């Protein structure tokens with residue numbers, strides 16, 4: 001039998017029962033649309049999260065005090081690890097591929113300027129922070145390269161903090177008080193927006209050594225290092241470990257590379273997208289049951305026709321192909337309609353809810369259509385085999 | 400052309416064994432005109448289905464053109480049905496959603512013939528059977544006689560050597576029934592071997608050879 005004739009005969013019998021063919025295809029269409037839609041949102045969230053994480057750059061390594069054990073508890077909690085100090089950060093600057101080293105302290109304090117006051121998160125950092133985190137100064141300058149152990153009392157404002165404290169006034173050169181100590185404003189950062197819930201605009205940056213004494217801390221919260229692009233990350237980690245081991249007498253820090261974090265994040269997000277696709281897959285399963293049902297009904301109704309085809313010289317394989325063809329066409333047409341529906345709704349959502357990250361992935365579109373065709377084959381093969389195996393005499397005699 | 404030797408066909412119904420054919424021996428030469436008569440349940444259809452390779456005997460041998468056809472595979476039997484045998488049924492068995500011409504075309508489609516050649520063949524056969532003006536009609540727009548003529552056109556499109564008809568006039572009025580018989584006899588005169596099951600003694604008597612069956616066996620034979 002020629003393929004055009006197969007398609008013609010197949011579509012003729014589907015068109016003869018327009019309504020039920022349409023409804024059966026609709027089952028698959030809804031499944032495919034759900035899959036396209038859910039995976040588009042999944043992919044969108046995936047890319048959104050990755051973008052959030054990489055906006056600081058991808059060649060970052062974070063060092064935290066205390067050794068994270070496999071059980072997840074930090075030895076630091078038992079006081080057996082040494083604090084991470086500004087001297088440690090200075091020592092790490094000797095690494096040949098370190099482009100920027102930023103000591104980091106964080107805490108809450110009250111900020112006063114004239115008669116305005118605001119309680120907020122204060123970051124104690126080093127002068128290389130804008131370089132390491134890809135952040136820009138909007139006016140004035142960032143903290144200078146002072147003696148890290150005795151820096152001058154300068155402060156740089158986040159863009160929101162600048163408006164809260166000074167409104168339309170020029171903040172540069174103004175005096176502010178943070179936790180009772182006086183600072184002079186020397187710069188304002190460009191807006192960075194909020195990142196994973198942290199508002200980097202509603203903050204004040206001061207030298208790390210001053211933040212340590214402000215919060216009465218012994219240890220830095222973290223040291224961040226930006227290394228030269230192209231350096232093997234293993235080499236960076238090894239260099240850091242060597243320096244800190246020599247200084248602390250043992251390996252008592254946790255080193256987290258951006259590459260590791262992205263890998264973990266990426267695999268979590270992949271699982272998420274896949275899980276969401278599986279939920280869409282359940283509605284496809286319902287569609288597949290619809291195809292099995294309608295093909296079984298169709299074969300019962302057309303038993304005489306099956307006997308006739310055999311009498312006219314159809315092989316069992318030809319009967320199988322004809323009925324399998326109907327199931328596959330039902331699924332493939334439903335699949336295509338589902339793709340259009342899914343992409344259409346995704347685009348509509350994008351217009352109505354621009355904040356919702358949606359990314360239509362060509363991979364999932366092709367995957368969904370292939371799944372639809374495979375479902376057609378799987379759902380069609382049992383009824384079609386039954387048709388092919390029928391005894392021709394009995395099929396002709398059937399009422 | 401056709402040789403049946405000691406053919407048996409049994410059906411197991413519950414714990415009872417039904418002998419639908421009980422030791423049938425029969426030889427048919429090319430171009431003969433045979434009628435098979437007998438009471439209901441005597442095994443006429445079972446014999447015809449066996450001759451048409453739609454069914455296999457429980458025992459015995461069937462030689463068609465010198466070849467033992469009972470041991471052929473499904474694919475080979477399908478090939479023989481397509482090329483060498485034509486069926487006409489009491490119930491017509493036309494595919495309702497296809498036009499008359501498309502129904503006639505079916506055996507050629509199954510054989511994988513090119514559309515251009517198919518259409519020429521269909522046109523010729525339908526002209527011959529005087530139904531070409533009904534080519535584009537669906538079966539439910541045709542009279543019983545016209546439907547049976549479409550079925551005959553379909554049965555003969557591949558120019559088979561044997562035409563098997565199981566009560567071809569059973570669902571027709573007298574006039575259309577006669578037309579159909581004349582058509583079949585016409586085909587027989589042009590060389591086709593015609594084997595026809597009928598309840599109608601008047602029609603049965605027209606055949607050169609008349610087989611009478613009873614309880615799965617051929618009881619006697621008459622010649623015109």
Ligand SMILES: Nc1ncnc2c1ncn2[C@@H]1O[C@H](COP(=O)(O)OP(=O)(O)OP(=O)(O)O)[C@@H](O)[C@H]1O
Nearest residue numbers: 410412417418419438439440441442443444445446
């Ligand atoms: N598939 C089957 N299963 C069980 N018994 C069968 C089957 N097919 C035929 N028979 C039995 O075989 C016998 C012969 O049946 P067959 O159909 O050949 O009769 P027939 O001569 O064609 O009758 P009619 O004139 O009513 O068409 C009957 O007793 C019938 O019940």
Ligand SMILES: [Mg+2]
Nearest residue numbers: 443444445565
């Ligand atoms: Mg019968």
